[in-house]
Amino acid sequence: MQLEILTPEHKVFSGSVYGVQLPGVEGSFEILQNHAPMVAALGEGKMKILKDKNSNETYNITGGFVETLNNKTTVLLEGAESVSY
Amino acid sequence: MSGQLKEVRLRIQSVTSTQQITKAMKMVSAAKLRRAQDAILQMRPYTQKMQEMLTNIVSSLSGDMELPLAAERATERVLIIPITSDRGTCGAYNSNIIKTARQTIETKYAAQQAKGNVTILPIGKKGYEYFQRHGYKLVDDYWNLFADLSFENVRRAAIYAQEAFLRKEYDRVELVYSQFKNAATQVFVSEPYLPIPKVEATESKKQTDFIFEPSKEILIQELMPKILNTQVYKAILDAHASEHGARMTAMDKATENAAEILRSLKISYNRARQAAITTELTEIVSGAAALKG
Numbered sequence: 478m479q480l481e482i483l484t485p486e487h488k489v490f491s492g493s494v495y496g497v498q499l500p501g502v503e504g505s506f507e508i509l510q511n512h513a514p515m516v517a518a519l520g521e522g523k524m525k526i527l528k529d530k531n532s533n534e535t536y537n538i539t540g541g542f543v544e545t546l547n548n549k550t551t552v553l554l555e556g557a558e559s560v561s562y
Numbered sequence: 563m564s565g566q567l568k569e570v571r572l573r574i575q576s577v578t579s580t581q582q583i584t585k586a587m588k589m590v591s592a593a594k595l596r597r598a599q600d601a602i603l604q605m606r607p608y609t610q611k612m613q614e615m616l617t618n619i620v621s622s623l624s625g626d627m628e629l630p631l632a633a634e635r636a637t638e639r640v641l642i643i644p645i646t647s648d649r650g651t652c653g654a655y656n657s658n659i660i661k662t663a664r665q666t667i668e669t670k671y672a673a674q675q676a677k678g679n680v681t682i683l684p685i686g687k688k689g690y691e692y693f694q695r696h697g698y699k700l701v702d703d704y705w706n707l708f709a710d711l712s713f714e715n716v717r718r719a720a721i722y723a724q725e726a727f728l729r730k731e732y733d734r735v736e737l738v739y740s741q742f743k744n745a746a747t748q749v750f751v752s753e754p755y756l757p758i759p760k761v762e763a764t765e766s767k768k769q770t771d772f773i774f775e776p777s778k779e780i781l782i783q784e785l786m787p788k789i790l791n792t793q794v795y796k797a798i799l800d801a802h803a804s805e806h807g808a809r810m811t812a813m814d815k816a817t818e819n820a821a822e823i824l825r826s827l828k829i830s831y832n833r834a835r836q837a838a839i840t841t842e843l844t845e846i847v848s849g850a851a852a853l854k855g
């Protein structure tokens with residue numbers, strides 16, 4: 478699955494991933510390979526990029542939108558802050 | 563003779579310093595252009611995607627929901643937003659924007675203009691001064707956005723236009739600005755802003771059955787103002803980069819012209835110097851000849 482994470486300032490992430498967990502306004506959800514086409518609004522919370530089954534990256538976000546279509550997922554954010562472990 | 567020499571020398575001096583100034587201005591513009599360009603390139607994918615999402619939602623909505631911001635009304639009153647620069651010395655940039663704006667008014671909105679129903683919301687000092695001088699109806703709260711260019715300030719102007727549209731103060735809003743292609747090329751466009759232009763849904767998109775979460779209505783209410791704000795912001799960033807591009811080109815031309823003038827001035831200087839020497843020699847030789855008698 479292709480994932481792109483965009484903010485007005487720069488591209489935060491672009492590449493092939495296993496999946497992504499997102500904080501929807503009505504609760505957290507995960508997008509994996511072959512997800513049905515969807516447009517969703519995001520709320521405040523943690524966004525987790527699952528690069529493969531073992532490694533991931535987490536960001537704090539305050540809201541935005543996600544669109545997924547034909548295994549291409551685009552996340553639009555006003556800002557993203559990387560959380561390091 | 564030496565009088566003429568001095569004159570030419572002074573001109574050479576003044577042209578040289580002018581050339582230095584234009585050269586410096588070109589360098590400054592080049593640096594500013596790069597920064598402005600970066601801002602655009604980073605912004606572009608974001609706005610494109612937002613636009614795409616909006617198109618998807620709107621085309622899947624058609625008929626289902628009346629969007630206040632996409633409401634087509636009989637065009638009675640029009641708001642034009644021309645984006646010019648604050649400063650000159652950028653060639654034909656500002657006059658081209660103004661020309662495009664006037665063309666739009668005179669061709670598309672001639673009837674509204676005749677009734678005095680065209681209002682201008684100028685951004686940038688040059689456009690503000692022009693439209694004020696020529697007696698257009700103005701909204702002059704936002705003309706100096708470039709003094710402190712930030713998303714927040716741009717947003718205020720965008721929101722003004724949206725709210726005025728919703729209050730039915732205007733039935734149509736257009737942005738007139740210069741799209742940035744590269745440093746030497748600007749594309750001057752008049753772009754409909756409100757109502758949100760109906761984008762023809764392409765076949766593949768029509769068939770895509772999106773899941774909307776939470777609901778289309780809420781999504782669109784959240785998405786719409788954001789998209790419209792970024793659209794104005796993008797136009798302003800484009801205009802900003804175009805301005806610096808235009809200035810860079812203009813200053814480059816000016817530097818070239820100065821070099822050309824300098825070349826011909828140097829020729830006349832040398833010619834005058836040679837003439838002075840010849841005259842002096844002739845005087846000495848003829849003086850000596852007279853003494854010999």
